[in-house]
Amino acid sequence: MTDRKVRVRFAPSPTGALHIGGVRTALYNYLFARQHGGDMIFRIEDTDSQRFVPGAEEYIMEALEWLGIKFDEGVGYGGNYGPYRQSERKDIYRKYVDILLENGKGYIAFDTPEELDAKRNEIANFQYDASTRMSMRNSLTMSAEEVKAAIEAGEKYVVRFKIEPGEDVKVNDIIRGEVVINSSILDDKVLYKSADNLPTYHLANIVDDHLMEVSHVIRGEEWLPSAPLHVLLYRAFGWEDTMPRFAHLPLLLKPDGKGKLSKRDGDRLGFPVFPLEWHDPKSGEVSSGYREAGYLPEAVVNFLALLGWNPGTEQEIMSMDELIKLYDLHRCSKSGARFDYEKGKWFNHQYLQMRSDREIAEMFMPTVEAKGHKCDIDTLTRIVSLVKSRVNFVNELWEQTAFFFEAPTEYEEKSVRKRWDEGMGARMNELIAIIESLPSMESKAAEEVVLGWITDKGYHMGNVMNAYRLAVVGYCKGPHMFDISEIMGREETIARLRAAIERLG
Numbered sequence: 001m002t003d004r005k006v007r008v009r010f011a012p013s014p015t016g017a018l019h020i021g022g023v024r025t026a027l028y029n030y031l032f033a034r035q036h037g038g039d040m041i042f043r044i045e046d047t048d049s050q051r052f053v054p055g056a057e058e059y060i061m062e063a064l065e066w067l068g069i070k071f072d073e074g075v076g077y078g079g080n081y082g083p084y085r086q087s088e089r090k091d092i093y094r095k096y097v098d099i100l101l102e103n104g105k106g107y108i109a110f111d112t113p114e115e116l117d118a119k120r121n122e123i124a125n126f127q128y129d130a131s132t133r134m135s136m137r138n139s140l141t142m143s144a145e146e147v148k149a150a151i152e153a154g155e156k157y158v159v160r161f162k163i164e165p166g167e168d169v170k171v172n173d174i175i176r177g178e179v180v181i182n183s184s185i186l187d188d189k190v191l192y193k194s195a196d197n198l199p200t201y202h203l204a205n206i207v208d209d210h211l212m213e214v215s216h217v218i219r220g221e222e223w224l225p226s227a228p229l230h231v232l233l234y235r236a237f238g239w240e241d242t243m244p245r246f247a248h249l250p251l252l253l254k255p256d257g258k259g260k261l262s263k264r265d266g267d268r269l270g271f272p273v274f275p276l277e278w279h280d281p282k283s284g285e286v287s288s289g290y291r292e293a294g295y296l297p298e299a300v301v302n303f304l305a306l307l308g309w310n311p312g313t314e315q316e317i318m319s320m321d322e323l324i325k326l327y328d329l330h331r332c333s334k335s336g337a338r339f340d341y342e343k344g345k346w347f348n349h350q351y352l353q354m355r356s357d358r359e360i361a362e363m364f365m366p367t368v369e370a371k372g373h374k375c376d377i378d379t380l381t382r383i384v385s386l387v388k389s390r391v392n393f394v395n396e397l398w399e400q401t402a403f404f405f406e407a408p409t410e411y412e413e414k415s416v417r418k419r420w421d422e423g424m425g426a427r428m429n430e431l432i433a434i435i436e437s438l439p440s441m442e443s444k445a446a447e448e449v450v451l452g453w454i455t456d457k458g459y460h461m462g463n464v465m466n467a468y469r470l471a472v473v474g475y476c477k478g479p480h481m482f483d484i485s486e487i488m489g490r491e492e493t494i495a496r497l498r499a500a501i502e503r504l505g
């Protein structure tokens, strides 16, 4: 490794919502940059105007901000290497297109889509390359005057990369080692289109990585096939010495079966594949997001960090700061990482338990209010403390706590049959008298008195306690009964007992 300053970039194309795999790419770049005291650049690769989706750029920024993935420079951040949006760098790219045309590494091609189609029909597996380029309409087969005349006549053209066949191109990848591809299989890629005066992804990507002094290109595996072409482009410009190091990250695989994790898997199995909810401006379709599903950002970060990387120990819970210390690009796996959504829930559970009861109560309060109830924050904090270990998400708290706010209107049938036997009404009336006589509803003290009463009378402990629970809660599970009655208070507890006696006899 050279002692170059570490500079990495996250360079999404604003073609829609950022997929969770893209979030992982951003995270790995961020961890790597922070670890090396380097720079993290946010670049927008929007040279394909056909695929531009309004709102996508803002979405990406909001998502990464939510997750705590920060940039040092780029779109929205400024910096000395701007502009950072490729659509604003047209003139820069044109200059580099001209360099390739001058040094003979690029050539102008006039073939229309119809002409290309005709060739494809004529020649099986047609590829625009060394074997076919001399039978096409381009600056290699036309005279300089013809080319000039065609351009002046307003004919649309592209600039193609002239790839020499028969050479083994080596890509040195930090994760995959040396990947060798023979140049004969590559086609003469289009680098620039006169129609919109814009470069294609390949040219813009290389030129920008060079000009922005990017030291490491960390990106998804889907870009690995482009890497040999990129190596050749670096060479064509004479930039081999400052070529970034590549690291192609493993694919995220479906939770079940083979292949890449897709949005359809999320829909099918019921989990989000996007960080935030996404409203597709074209189709109007709404896709769920981790934030709206109730995930804590630190849980998402931890979960994603371990999809394709591990610290080499059993440690699973790692904060962003710890990840920055422990992360090691060399420890990324080559093989795909199975997307284990259940594990994601587990992470959220862990991180939720680390938040204070008060914080969780604050997150939960809007739900309680939306259900039409008033509750002071101290009481809600106590309620949360009783049930938080039972939930993975804040939005699961309502189900666990609704009985605190709404008295039961019906009672779980099978428990009534099992527990509310002849004479239970009378015993519950006795219980009311006991509760009325309690010095306080404090959990421990109340428990002692009530259990003492059951034992003294020789009643069936399980039946009486479950009947009590049925009357107050409506069903036979939940937190410790005397903790519930302490929070609920004497009056409400007794009112619920009376109602149950009336209804169940």
Ligand code: GLU
Residues within 6 Å of the ligand: 011, 012, 013, 045, 205, 217, 218, 219, 220, 223
């Ligand atoms: N614009 C590409 C993308 O959308 C960037 C690929 C790269 O990082 O080189 O992922």
